[in-house]
Amino acid sequence: MSTTETTYVIPEKRELTTKPRFSDKVFRGVVTGGGLSSLLILGLIFGFLLYQGFDILKSQGFDFITTSRWDIAYDEAGNVLSSDFGLSSMLIGTILCSFIAVLIAVPISVATALYLTFYAPQWIKKSMVTIIDLMAAFPSILFGIWAYFILMPSGVYWAKLINHYLGFIPLFENKDRYFQGSPFIASLILAVMIIPIITSISREIFSQAPLDRIQAAYALGATRWAMIKAVVIPHGRNGVIGGAMLGLGRAMGETVAVYTVLNIVFAINWKILFGVGGNVASLILTKFGEASAYEIKGLMAAGLVLFVLTLMVNFASDQLVRRFGGSGK
């Protein structure tokens, strides 16, 4: 070993690893935890409502959704003697109102979305999109009070017109001539509330229609409508259906706006112009104020039914929008 000899120290081979460092592990853990919180919350909602409503669901069984009575008998000490909880009229009312709302809202929303995507000049498009987004952010109490004071009189007038000319159809029958607070008016306000939702989803899906095919259609001499019929509608049909289902889910869970206009009665009513209707969410709000601890359990069970119903509708809509169109909004 002499000093003249140069020594080459080969550095130790650097360890190449894809193992995340400690900070990254913590980061990933925290973020994943945050991400899974939605699962936790939904699970807790289901669990607690089931826990609180279990007694009622057990004692009523399937009668809870197939019968239509809501009676509790107490003795003088306030103990429950007998009880009947049945949601069928409320469920039917909820579904009926929401379906009619979607039937009213879909044509208007699709027309608006088509207009904004393919017809409107840029400045109209921009301001309309802002207005529609704003409308989607309005709280339901605003719609509710507006509906009670402004929409109700017009709605009653339209209901009378429909009844006068189409009253022979059982759906539009109204022998008692009582038009206030009918499911029709509730449907109108629900339609107003879900139009922005369906419009923005339809618009998103229409704007993703393949540009090359649109241009090909124009190049072949198609008019605008022929292009829409040949390219846009086949492309967007299922996405629009998904958007409509999302609107349906929203309409089913709406509480305050329906509560202000609908006349809630425990009777199954298919005549949409007749002022008797049902709605699960509004029922909860109506009964909550004076409910006993036992009745609250019934309301919890009703909330569970509503939760499961909206979850199912949402799941279906999510599948449709995801499979056939852009990201649902």
Added chain:
Amino acid sequence: MTMKTDTQAKTYQNVQPKRPWQASVKDRVTTAIVLAIAIISATLLVKVTGLSGKLGFFFAFVLIFVALTSGRQYRRFGSASAKDALVNTLVAAGTFLTLIPITSIIFEVFSKGYKGIYLGLFTSDMSLNSPNDPANVGGLGHAIIGTLILVAIALVISVPIGILTALYLTEIKGRFSQPIRFLVQAMSGVPSIVAGLFILSAILYPITKQNSALLGSLSLAILMIPTVARTSEEVLNLIPNDLREAGVALGGTQWRTVAMIVVPAAKSGLLTAVILGVARIAGETAPILLLAGGGDRFNFDPFNGPMGSLPYFIWNSFKSGTPESIARAWTGLLVLLVVLLFLFSAARFLGNRKVGK
């Protein structure tokens, strides 16, 4: 020779570019005439026949306009063009129908609500007033404070969770991305009353046994998380991947990259998400009625006792039913609407700025 090219150049200079897709003067005049005919005949129909009201006029006008334009296009270019004209009118009419309710809502709220606005409205509460008092007595100061407290607590809970969810979906993209995206979607569909019932059954009945703002905020947070999460996800998706790659290439861990590059780049967008979340819950009524209850006086303690809020104030005034209290409800709606409009324009302003600056 030179003369000729000169004149040629001059004439070319004067040639305006043709725009064959634009309506010619003749077309415009015809459209105006058709429009006028439709308006006049619709007015006549409403006057003379059984049709009446604005809606009657609207339908008559649309029908006549459709008939005239489609007929004209049919004569000129045939049935395809006629159909096109028909659809053209129908989609425009649909857009108009969409506009009616929102115009009416804003107009009615402003015209009915402005009478109740006075300075004391924002400083006093309703503890000494009955529903029969005129609108210039008492106020909604307690309701504004209550809404601020409710929203602030909900914000503290939901913003971290919402943004973490969005980060999971955009940065980690793990195994659960697809299910979580669905769950967030499902959560945004949870009816507000169900969120209220959940807190009621989980906390109010078993533990606290009394209304408080904290419980109201918890239910509002459930409603706010999906809005924050989804808007943030959209914003984070817009951040160019180059930034992330640059961060990692410089030797940063993922944590450093996200915390020092991605999130600062998306700052204004994330703020938009938070504002939209606040707009979503500021007017939420049903869970507030169940959980926060409501009061007529100032309450600054979020953990004890019922707390008033703007939606409760509006709801209570509406339910009282006297003309004075209904006027008060409209005033409350006006305040709420102004708050929402402000939040919304702030979100627009921030959202319009370029991402990444």
